[in-house]
Amino acid sequence: MPLNAQELKQLAEAAEQSPLPVCGNWVHRAAAWESFTEDRWPAGLMERVDTLRADEFAEPGFEEFHPGGTRYDSADAPISVPHFPFNRSELFRCAACARLVLRYTEFGGYYVDHRARRVEAALVSI
Ligand SMILES: [Zn+2]
Numbered sequence: 001m002p003l004n005a006q007e008l009k010q011l012a013e014a015a016e017q018s019p020l021p022v023c024g025n026w027v028h029r030a031a032a033w034e035s036f037t038e039d040r041w042p043a044g045l046m047e048r049v050d051t052l053r054a055d056e057f058a059e060p061g062f063e064e065f066h067p068g069g070t071r072y073d074s075a076d077a078p079i080s081v082p083h084f085p086f087n088r089s090e091l092f093r094c095a096a097c098a099r100l101v102l103r104y105t106e107f108g109g110y111y112v113d114h115r116a117r118r119v120e121a122a123l124v125s126i
Contacts, residue, residue, distance in 0.1 A: 003050045003091060005081040005126050011049065012121035015093065015100045023096040030101075031075035033085070033115045041114065046092040046101065052081050053088050060087035065125065080125040085115070 003011070022028050025042050053060060064072060065080035072085075079086055079102075089102040100119035105112050 001050070002054050003052055003081070005124060008052065008079070008081060008091065008119070009121055009124040009126060011091070012100055012119045012124055015098050015119070016121055018098040020097045022099055023094060025094065025096070027101045027116050028094070028097070028099055028118050030116050030118050031120075032073045032077070033117045035106075036114050036116060038114060041103075041116075042094075045095045047095055049091040049093050049100070051090050052086050052102070053090075054082070060084070076123065078125040079119065079123045091119070 023045075025045060026034075026040070027042065027046075062084045065078055065083035066074075067078070068076075070077040081087065085104050085106075086102065089104040092101045092103060093099070094101065101116055102119055103114065103116045105114050107113075
């Protein structure tokens with residue numbers, strides 16, 4: 001079952017209350033979407049929680065959500081589950097520090113580009 005916004009926010013709030021200090025992995029510093037190559041993904045630490053993709057068969061839309069004038073790559077851009085690119089993202093939890101990270105893959109004409117962004121509960125739009 002895909003996660004809805006309420007569930008994502010609750011998971012993020014719980015993660016932020018973890019007594020563990022945030023570990024040194026780069027994904028936790030990705031306040032805005034950050035491009036990475038697969039070899040930089042800390043696969044040994046990242047436990048997949050669930051998808052935000054509502055329908056695995058239908059192509060999610062490309063409309064973004066920026067009511068406060070943010071942009072795609074703003075660190076304070078809202079995390080809106082029905083909007084691009086959250087609507088095609090997977091949620092991961094770090095095994096070392098329990099913090100949450102979103103990831104998706106951008107498909108260009110001749111390339112694939114992975115992007116990751118940490119989850120801040122306060123930015124999850126309900
Ligand atoms: Zn960590």
